Amino acid sequence: MTSAKDDRLVGRSVARREDPRLLSGRGRFVDDIELPGMLHAQFVRSTVAHGTITEIDLTRVRQVPGVVAAFTAADLELGDITAQLGRPLSEFVPTAMPVLARDRVRYVGEPVAVVVARDPYLAEDGLEAAKVTYAPLPPITCEEQALAPDAPRVHAEAAGNTLVDVGLFATEGIDEIFDQAPCVVHVDVRTGRQNALPLETRGAVAQWDAREEQLVLHTCTQTPHQVRTVASRCLRLDERAVRVIVPDMGGGFGLKCVVGREEIAAAAAALRLGRPVKWIEDRKDALSASFLAREQHYTARAAFDADGRILGLDADVVCDMGAYSCYPFTAGIEPLMASAEMPGVYKVPAYRVRGRAITTNKAPTAPYRGVSRPSYVMAMERLMERAARELCLDPVEIRRRNVITDFPYTGVNNITYDPGSYLESLDLCERALREAGWYERQAAATAEGRHIGIGYSCFSERTGYGSAAFAQRKMEVVPGFDLAEVRMDTSGAVTATTGTVSHGQSHETTMAQIVADTLHLDIAKVKLHQGDTDRITYGWGTFASRSIAVGGSAVRLAAGKLGDKLRAIAAAEWGIPPEDTELDRGRVRRRDDPEVALGYERLADTAYLKSHLLPKDIDPGLTATAVFDVHNDGTFSNATHGVVVELHEGTGQVEILAYFCVEDCGVAVNPQVVEGQCRGGIAQGISGALFEQITYDAQGEPSATSFMDYKVPTAHEIPEVVIHHLETPCAFTATGAKGAGEGGTIGAPAAVLNAVNDALRPTGVELDHTPITPETVHRALTPRTPEQTP
Amino acid sequence: MNDTTGLGDDVQLITLDVNGTSYEVITAPRRTLVDVLRHDLRLTGTHVGCEHGICGACTVLVDGLPVRACLMFAAQAEGARITTVESLADPGTGELSDLQRAFTAHHGLQCGFCTPGFLMLAQGFLAERPEATKEDIREVVAANLCRCTGYQTIVEAIDACATARRSQRAMGAEEESCN
Numbered sequence: 001m002t003s004a005k006d007d008r009l010v011g012r013s014v015a016r017r018e019d020p021r022l023l024s025g026r027g028r029f030v031d032d033i034e035l036p037g038m039l040h041a042q043f044v045r046s047t048v049a050h051g052t053i054t055e056i057d058l059t060r061v062r063q064v065p066g067v068v069a070a071f072t073a074a075d076l077e078l079g080d081i082t083a084q085l086g087r088p089l090s091e092f093v094p095t096a097m098p099v100l101a102r103d104r105v106r107y108v109g110e111p112v113a114v115v116v117a118r119d120p121y122l123a124e125d126g127l128e129a130a131k132v133t134y135a136p137l138p139p140i141t142c143e144e145q146a147l148a149p150d151a152p153r154v155h156a157e158a159a160g161n162t163l164v165d166v167g168l169f170a171t172e173g174i175d176e177i178f179d180q181a182p183c184v185v186h187v188d189v190r191t192g193r194q195n196a197l198p199l200e201t202r203g204a205v206a207q208w209d210a211r212e213e214q215l216v217l218h219t220c221t222q223t224p225h226q227v228r229t230v231a232s233r234c235l236r237l238d239e240r241a242v243r244v245i246v247p248d249m250g251g252g253f254g255l256k257c258v259v260g261r262e263e264i265a266a267a268a269a270a271l272r273l274g275r276p277v278k279w280i281e282d283r284k285d286a287l288s289a290s291f292l293a294r295e296q297h298y299t300a301r302a303a304f305d306a307d308g309r310i311l312g313l314d315a316d317v318v319c320d321m322g323a324y325s326c327y328p329f330t331a332g333i334e335p336l337m338a339s340a341e342m343p344g345v346y347k348v349p350a351y352r353v354r355g356r357a358i359t360t361n362k363a364p365t366a367p368y369r370g371v372s373r374p375s376y377v378m379a380m381e382r383l384m385e386r387a388a389r390e391l392c393l394d395p396v397e398i399r400r401r402n403v404i405t406d407f408p409y410t411g412v413n414n415i416t417y418d419p420g421s422y423l424e425s426l427d428l429c430e431r432a433l434r435e436a437g438w439y440e441r442q443a444a445a446t447a448e449g450r451h452i453g454i455g456y457s458c459f460s461e462r463t464g465y466g467s468a469a470f471a472q473r474k475m476e477v478v479p480g481f482d483l484a485e486v487r488m489d490t491s492g493a494v495t496a497t498t499g500t501v502s503h504g505q506s507h508e509t510t511m512a513q514i515v516a517d518t519l520h521l522d523i524a525k526v527k528l529h530q531g532d533t534d535r536i537t538y539g540w541g542t543f544a545s546r547s548i549a550v551g552g553s554a555v556r557l558a559a560g561k562l563g564d565k566l567r568a569i570a571a572a573e574w575g576i577p578p579e580d581t582e583l584d585r586g587r588v589r590r591r592d593d594p595e596v597a598l599g600y601e602r603l604a605d606t607a608y609l610k611s612h613l614l615p616k617d618i619d620p621g622l623t624a625t626a627v628f629d630v631h632n633d634g635t636f637s638n639a640t641h642g643v644v645v646e647l648h649e650g651t652g653q654v655e656i657l658a659y660f661c662v663e664d665c666g667v668a669v670n671p672q673v674v675e676g677q678c679r680g681g682i683a684q685g686i687s688g689a690l691f692e693q694i695t696y697d698a699q700g701e702p703s704a705t706s707f708m709d710y711k712v713p714t715a716h717e718i719p720e721v722v723i724h725h726l727e728t729p730c731a732f733t734a735t736g737a738k739g740a741g742e743g744g745t746i747g748a749p750a751a752v753l754n755a756v757n758d759a760l761r762p763t764g765v766e767l768d769h770t771p772i773t774p775e776t777v778h779r780a781l782t783p784r785t786p787e788q789t790p
Numbered sequence: 791m792n793d794t795t796g797l798g799d800d801v802q803l804i805t806l807d808v809n810g811t812s813y814e815v816i817t818a819p820r821r822t823l824v825d826v827l828r829h830d831l832r833l834t835g836t837h838v839g840c841e842h843g844i845c846g847a848c849t850v851l852v853d854g855l856p857v858r859a860c861l862m863f864a865a866q867a868e869g870a871r872i873t874t875v876e877s878l879a880d881p882g883t884g885e886l887s888d889l890q891r892a893f894t895a896h897h898g899l900q901c902g903f904c905t906p907g908f909l910m911l912a913q914g915f916l917a918e919r920p921e922a923t924k925e926d927i928r929e930v931v932a933a934n935l936c937r938c939t940g941y942q943t944i945v946e947a948i949d950a951c952a953t954a955r956r957s958q959r960a961m962g963a964e965e966e967s968c969n
Contacts (some may be wrong), residue, residue, distance in 0.1 A: 019894040022902030023886060025835015025875035029903065032834035121820065199839045199847060199937045200903045250837070250903025251937050283840040345960045504901030504938045674937060680900060683940035707844035707935075714932040715941035 007585070009513040009523060010735060014670035017508040017528075027248040028244070030220050031205040031413050035276040038205070041266050042123040042279070043750060044113040044130040049361040049700020050154070051134035053103055053112065058318040060129040061115055066122030069273055070115045070130070073100040076268045079234040081259055083330040084476035091166050092160045095359070097324040097456070099234055099264045105134065106154055106323035107363050108701055109289025114265045116277060130518035139361040139700035143318055145296055146358045154323060159239065163321060163331040164357035168339040169413060171350035177312040181303030185386040189377040190691035192767040193295035193320070194578075195704075196504075197369040197712060200250020201281035202290060204263040204646070206270035215242045220249040222257035222501055223541035226328055226477070226715060228533045230259040231267055246531030248597040251340040253684070254367040255291050257543040258326035258512045274509035277702055287710055288702040292694060293368030293540055295320040296334060298379040304387045308398040310473035312350035315342055315379065319372070321357045324364040331357035334365070337371035343411055345379050345422045345460045345638065346402040351412040361700045369684055370461075373746040377459045381750035382768055385757065395754070396430045399458050417460065420638040423725040425662040426458050428724055432660045438644050446762075451647040453759025457750035460638040463665075464549030464737025466630025479540040481629035484554035486515060486562045490608050490620040492586070492601035494519065495525045496559065499539015501531040502550035504680075505741060506673045507547060511555050513669055514597065514735055518559035519566075520583040521600070525703070544705035545739025548669055549635060550628055557626035565622060569606055570598045615764045628734065635730040639663040641682070641747035645755040652778030654690055654756055656719040663743055664726040667736035674740045675723050681716045681744020688745070689770050690754035691717065804868045808833065809877040815864065823867050824848040824859035835906050837876040837934065846934030847932060849907035850874050856914040856933075875906035878913065889913060889951045898947035900938035901948050912948045920956065924949045 021027050044061075058070040080096035102114045117123035139153045145151055146161035154161050164391040171177075178184055204219035215237060221227045224244040232239045249256070262279055270277040281290065300315040319334035326333070335355030343351055388398040403426060407419035433439065434783075438454060462469070466479025485497045496515045502508060508528045516523040529535050540546070547602055563583050570588035572576040580591050587596035604622055606613055611620035642656040661678055668674040691711040695703040704710035729736030749770050754778065757766050765780040801968045806813045808831060815830050822841075827850070839847035841860045848859040851873035878887045889912060899905040908931070915930045916922065922930075927948045931941055944946070 013897075015894055016897070018902065019899065020884075020886060022899060022905055023875075023890040023893055023909065024879040025833070025906055026883070027835075027902055029834075031828070031838070031839070034829070034832070121818070197937055198901070198903075199845060200837070200901070201839075241852060249901060251901040253937070283842065327895065344932060506900070648933075676897045676900055676943065678944055679940035680938045684937070706842050707840050708842070712845075712935050712937070715928050716932040718941050720942050721940065 004666060008517050009527070010669050011439065011510055011667065012510055012519050013670055014513055014523065016506050017512060018506060026711045029200060030218055031280045033205045033218055033247065034083055035205065035207055038276040038278055039116045039118060039181065039273065040123045041114050041116050041277050042120070042127055042715060043262060044115060044127055044132060045109040046101065046110040046112055048105060048134045048136050048150055048228065049108050049139035050137040051105050052064060052137065053101065053105060053132060054135050055133040055486055056113060057131040057385055058113060061126045064126045064129050065104040065116060066119055067117045067126040069269065070113055070126060071097055071269060071272065072113045073102045076100065076270055076272070080235065080262065081230055081261065081327050083327040085330050085332050086474040086476055091164065093163050095158060097157045097261065099261045099268070107361050110260055110323070110362055111265065114269055116269050116273065120280065131494050133214040141360060141362065141696045141700050143320055145360060146360050148701065156360060158359055161359050162356055163325060163359050164335050164355065166339060167354045169367065171412060172354040173555065174314060174350045174352045175684055177350050178301065178303045178314065181311050182306045183304040183387060183390050185383055185390055186250065186301045187298065187379055187382045187386060189298040189375070189379040189382055189767055190687065191294050191296050191378065192422055192771050193292050194255035194368060194688055194692045195292055195694060195710065196255035198251030198253055200257060200386045201286040202256065202260055202262065203280040204266045205276060205278045206267040207276035208271055213241060215261065215267055215271065216244065216245065218245045218247055219263045219465060220256055222503065222543050223247055223260040224501060224531055224533050225499065225539050226541065227259050227263065230327055231264055234264045235271065241440060244533045245686060246501050246771060252503045253369045254293065254498045254543060256367040257541060258291060258329065266267065283707065284705045287694070288705050289363055291326060291366035292322060292363050293365050294688065296375040298375065298566055300379050300383060302383040302387065302393065303449055306391070308391050308393045308401050310348055310402050313348045314342060315353045317353065317355045320360050320362070322360055322362040322364040323715065326364055328475065329367060330475065332361070332473060333367050334372045338376045340413055340415065340472065341373070341462060342376040342380065343413055344377060345458055346380065347404055347406055357522050364695055369681065370742045370745040373459065373461060374685060374688060374749045377457060377746055378750040378753060378770070381457045381754060385754055396426060396456060403458060416632045417636050418730060419728050420459065420636050421664045421728050421739050422459055422638050423458065424554055425664060425725055427644040429456065429660055431660040432662070432722065432724060433642045435660065437656060451759040453755040453757065455643050455753065455755025455758050456534050456640060457747045457754065458640045459747050460636040461545065461739065461743050461746055462634045463545035464635045464639050464733060465544050465546060466550065466634065467632050468671050469634045481553045481627050482540055482551045483536055483625065483627050484558040484645050485536060485623065485625045485646050486555065486558040488562060488600065488604050491602045492525065492599070492604050494521060495529060496526060496555050497536045498551045498555055499527040499536050499541065500547040501542045502547070503542065505542065505547060505677070506670065509671045510548060510673060514552055514556050518556055520585050521562050522586065545741040548737045549730070549733045549739045550630060552669065552737060555629035556734035557628055558624045561624035561626055562622060565624060566600060566603050566625045568618055569603050569614065572618060572745045573598065585657045630732065632732070635666065635738045636732060637665040637740060637743055639743050639747055641751040643751040643755040645752065645759055647756065647759045647777050647781060649781050650783065652774030654772060654777060656686065659721045661721055661744070662724040662726060664728050665740035665743070666728060666730040666738035666769060668725065668727065669735060672724065678723055678744045680694045681742060682721050682748045683713065685748020686718060686752060687713050689749040690772055693771050766779045795938065796889065801906055802865065804865050806867055806871065806872060808872045809874060814871050817864050819865055821864050822860055823862040823864045826864035827859060833874050834878050837903055837906055844935065846911060847904050847907040849910045849934065851910055851914045854914060854917060856911045862880045875909055888954060891949040892951035896943045896947035898939060898949060904934060905938045908936065908944055914966060916955070918935065920952065927952065
């Protein structure tokens with residue numbers, strides 16, 4: 001076979017285009033940008049969790065040598081950042097997030113003033129001279145306090161400290177189903193508050209360009225157009241007068257897909273001072289005062305028939321969103337996703353859910369890789385495991401009896417799932433563990449008195465949300481479509497521009513693979529541009545595993561249009577219909593005589609430099625744009641994870657002995673990149689399951705302000721992962737790809753927790769909370785003496 | 791009051807040997823080595839991830855040994871040989887070193903922010919311990935943080951580089967013994 005198909009790059013692990021510069025120290029991250037006359041900003045931050053600001057005295061700050069200026073909210077007079085849902089007040093309470101706190105502070109670390117100096121060290125000297133006086137108010141630091149009757153309010157307008165309270169589904173007769181079911185199981189699942197923790201902290205460099213009459217804001221964001229919108233509103237500029245440029249970005253994981261207050265304040269300072277201003281967040285601020293995620297509480301029950309088939313699901317979800325709603329997603333991001341998608345891969349005939357977002361005196365939250373899925377999948381998988389125990393069924397078998405197998409499937413949640421390989425992934429994952437001998441090893445170890453457990457999680461992930469799916473959330477700002485432009489220059493080289501923003505996901509490679517295939521062009525001739533609001537009319541950025549599914553489809557369509565134009569130009573020259581031509585390795589050739597061909601360079605020469613030769617109906621130039629949106633419920637990737645853990649007596653350590661992942665993200669544009677996303681995602685999921693948590697003390701002081709007290713796992717703790725691929729192509733994305741960015745993180749916590757519980761089986765203890773701390777495991781493994789038994 | 795350095799009064803002149811080039815730098819005593827490398831010498835390949843010596847993104851070699859450049863004052867590095875990520879590729883052709891090529895072959899980097907630290911960590915370690923096993927390498931990789939890869943491919947990249955270097959050396963030794 002020598003068909004053109006064999007030359008295709010999509011589906012091959014093409015070496016990354018990003019690597020040479022990143023490996024040789026020639027990347028350009030935001031802190032690498034140095035501009036003439038540049039000043040450096042740092043923020044005076046609240047030292048109390050809740051209080052009224054009675055005085056801000058920056059007199060001494062301004063006297064510190066090297067400090068150029070210091071501004072409060074009153075000095076800058078900026079508009080607020082306000083994220084809205086189109087829901088009634090009974091369901092959603094909008095709250096404004098000021099760029100700098102005005103009269104009230106709501107968490108430790110909230111920015112109160114910005115200090116600008118000639119050097120970052122001097123800016124920090126300035127911070128030390130700031131004097132802010134607070135009249136403290138009682139802090140709300142947990143769900144129980146927030147929801148207590150007569151609790152003090154974090155926001156005056158939010159009664160009961162509740163920002164979102166929505167009951168999306170309530171199947172009629174669900175109470176009777178539970179009353180009559182032979183088996184009803186309950187769980188009380190909590191997931192700890194985490195930091196998404198990109199290794200590069202947030203940062204921005206802002207500069208007014210007098211010639212372009214434009215603020216140029218270099219900032220590490222996953223959503224440059226949304227930052228532009230907020231900057232223009234807060235600074236009262238036309239959007240045209242703001243250009244947001246995203247340099248190389250050291251990870252984001254969701255934390256950088258919301259608009260940060262500091263990037264707007266840095267821009268305001270640059271405008272005020274007429275000089276470039278750089279702000280680079282330090283790790284302490286990144287850990288405690290940026291955006292956190294994941295603190296969720298599920299009180300759920302499920303009804304099963306005697307054969308282990310689920311009859312109903314009833315859940316109450318409370319998400320602690322901290323002090324403010326993030327832009328553009330709002331505090332609804334977590335509870336609305338959990339409510340809509342909790343039934344997951346299972347055929348759930350009856351469903352009732354209440355989803356709430358509460359506000360507390362803790363740093364606000366942003367979507368973090370997987371958003372609510374790691375938590376609701378954990379709740380669902382715990383329900384399955386508990387029912388399996390109750391009904392004496394094998395934990396894999398009970399899942400087998402409940403997973404969706406007939407597609408498309410429209411669930412009780414009104415979501416239509418496109419085809420996936422739920423059952424196949426489950427079977428293959430179990431087989432992989434059996435064939436590797438883990439069940440025998442577990443039995444042998446148990447006989448020796450060791451504690452080895454095997455756990456699974458089976459889940460799907462909605463990716464490629466289009467505007468239709470986001471509109472369901474009733475966001476005032478509805479993400480979804482994406483735009484691409486592909487142009488060819490007179491040398492035959494191609495520039496593709498996308499509204500998505502890679503920050504580790506390898507789009508410079510994968511999108512170039514798509515373009516190269518579509519245009520039958522050497523990939524070396526293709527360059528991707530991204531992350532610049534002046535280079536593409538609009539874009540929604542990179543989050544929700546949307547970039548290849550949506551952005552990649554737009555790129556594919558635009559490249560296809562450009563190919564059509566090349567064919568039209570060649571066809572006109574030959575005097576034949578364009579249909580009688582085709583693209584072939586950098587040329588357009590005649591179908592009737594494949595030896596006759598015109599190279600792209602030659603066609604580009606005509607298109608630009610000899611346009612008088614073009615027929616009237618063909619415009620000069622070689623550029624094409626395309627929009628792609630998903631008009632259904634999105635495309636679902638899926639996976640099963642299987643984990644083997646050993647619990648160690650004495651230390652309470654959870655050691656991961658083996659990790660298997662069977663994943664299906666449709667067509668894998670670049671399998672090596674997909675595996676990288678899986679492994680990295682799983683590492684983050686394990687981090688949440690076993691290690692990471694930011695807690696707050698009774699005063700609202702965060703526990704973790706450095707890596708000394710926020711444990712990020714290393715190569716010691718993260719195991720090797722064995723990955724198997726299944727491929728159920730998506731029928732409606734242009735490449736057949738589904739999203740692959742978040743699955744690893746979604747599946748890991750549930751699988752690890754189930755494995756730990758399996759190992760704890762002889763003790764009778766079942767755990768439902770993450771992170772699973774050594775103390776908890778130690779306590780569970782320590783036999784109680786008679787007097788300790790209640 | 792014409793302080794154009796932005797450093798205040800308390801400045802000193804130090805000489806730093808970085809990647810074989812000698813630089814004279816006017817700096818303040820409190821300035822860290824990583825800040826001087828990045829912002830005074832404009833060698834921005836070395837990154838800053840935590841400023842408290844945990845993440846290792848700022849790892850450089852000082853007299854051949856991996857060091858956290860955020861935990862060292864620039865003035866302390868006077869008289870030492872400092873090596874940064876910029877030294878790894880061929881200065882003439884820009885061709886990547888075997889270690890860098892191994893990272894790309896094994897997809898040992900995603901966002902690339904921690905990568906210079908891991909490269910310098912591995913560079914220093916393999917120079918000292920060319921016989922290191924994969925297990926030894928995993929142990930050393932645990933010195934630094936990566937948020938993207940899950941570490942497996944970093945370990946594999948360094949192990950592949952070490953293995954290839956050993957077999958090359960063995961071939962070289964064989965050739966020598968034949969002569």
